[in-house]
Amino acid sequence: MASNKRKVMLPHTMGQQGIDVIKARADIETVIYPAGISQADLLPQLADCAGIALSGTPYRQKEMDASPAMQVVARIGVGYDAVEVPALTARGVPLMVAGTANSTSVAEQAFHLMIALAKKNRGMDGLVRGGKWTDRHGHLPMELSGKTVLILGFGRIGTRSARRCAAFDMQVLVFDPFVDAKTIADAGYEPVSDLDAALPQADFLSIHCPKNPDTVGLINAARLARMKKGAFVVNTARGGIVDEPALYAALASGHIGGAGLDVFAEEPAPVGHDLLKLDSVIASPHMAGVTTEAVAAMAVATAKNILSVLDGQPNRENVINKEVLG
Structure with a gap:
């Protein structure tokens, strides 16, 4: 990996349309991780991670502590009860959601x-x-x-x-x-x-x-x-x-x-x-927001959310902890 590339982690369950948006960027290293990854396996990978998309994976204080380079955390969806928002806010890291995508x-x-x-x-x-x-x-x-x-x-x-x-x-x-x-x-x-x-x-x-x-x-x-x-x-x-x-x-x-x-x-x-x-x-098995159309829309929205922060122009509308934006 070139030293100037920023690492972004995406779950394997993310819609391909969103993965393709991230992969199209030559300045980003895309890492696909299993959606059911254990904390023990996840934490070491966060050390040099600039952005991460979350499906059902929790992201709390321990994950934040393991992420010194983290610039943005994005949920593929709109619920964020598995994310410890104050831990992100204390570090100035925005939490992004997928807006109206699903x-x-x-x-x-x-x-x-x-x-x-x-x-x-x-x-x-x-x-x-x-x-x-x-x-x-x-x-x-x-x-x-x-x-x-x-x-x-x-x-x-x-x-x-x-x-x-x-x-x-x-x-x-x-x-x-x-x-x-x-x-x-x-x-x-x-x-x-x-x-x-x-x-x-x-x-x-x-x-x-x-x-x-x-x-x-x-x-x-x-x-x-x-x-x-x-x-x-x-x-x-x-x-x-x-x-x-x-x-x-x-x-x-x-x-x-x-x-x-x-x-x-x-x-x-x-x-x-x-x-x-x-x-x-x-x-139904927590599938209300998981349709063919929603999966594509959420993936693209999540990818754009991540890139908006990495490019210094965060999509304010989709930021939960807006106080980090100043």
Whole structure:
């Protein structure tokens, strides 16, 4: 490697389109690493690394300490709960996310889960495959039109989810204490300032907030109990925002009618997980934001994020810890 080249590490799961953007730069040494790399194997490689893209790999104080040359850390996605942001900020290293690259895909999956729950897709498919066609009138599906959805979080994904729900003639309530009520109202939705007061109104709760100390366990037993009997919970954000034992109890009792879960507190979700034993649960393996289009868009956005910092012109819009930019 020429001494003037800067080393950038990319996970093997990154879309090829983004890898190609980095590899096209003659002044950069591109190193592909396994997405499931152990900390013991990763730390030595960070010693001369100027930039790194992260899939699910954690990056915390120990990784930062092992990265004296690090100039930029970029997430291939928008969640960053596995990154210790203060450790980066203390060193003046920006944390970049992929902006809106996968927002449409996640919003579509959230809405798909709502439809699948309302139309009882899992049960209807089972009736046909099990030769129980004549049982079809025993558990009727329902319409989304006229139902109320509570959108929890009005960011990149929540805004898109709200539009899809409104297009199906749903009443859209939005709870986000960090977004001005006028902004929500001007978008055509009903802002709510009290989550506990709004929950009893919701036929569907769709979660789109980040995971942080304030949101872990946000949807707990008490809040599930406030929801109307038969309501549905959809989580495409992060596992742990919904208290899983509490959700299981609410589903098993029949108080909550069903749940669509793309994320779990422990991932991969263990085989035999209590929630996966319930017919009222539809699950996917944290794939809401991982579509053909999103993988390409996130990879390119991540590559451009890294290069923007290395070239001295950081894409401010995608920087989480903007205070490092001065």
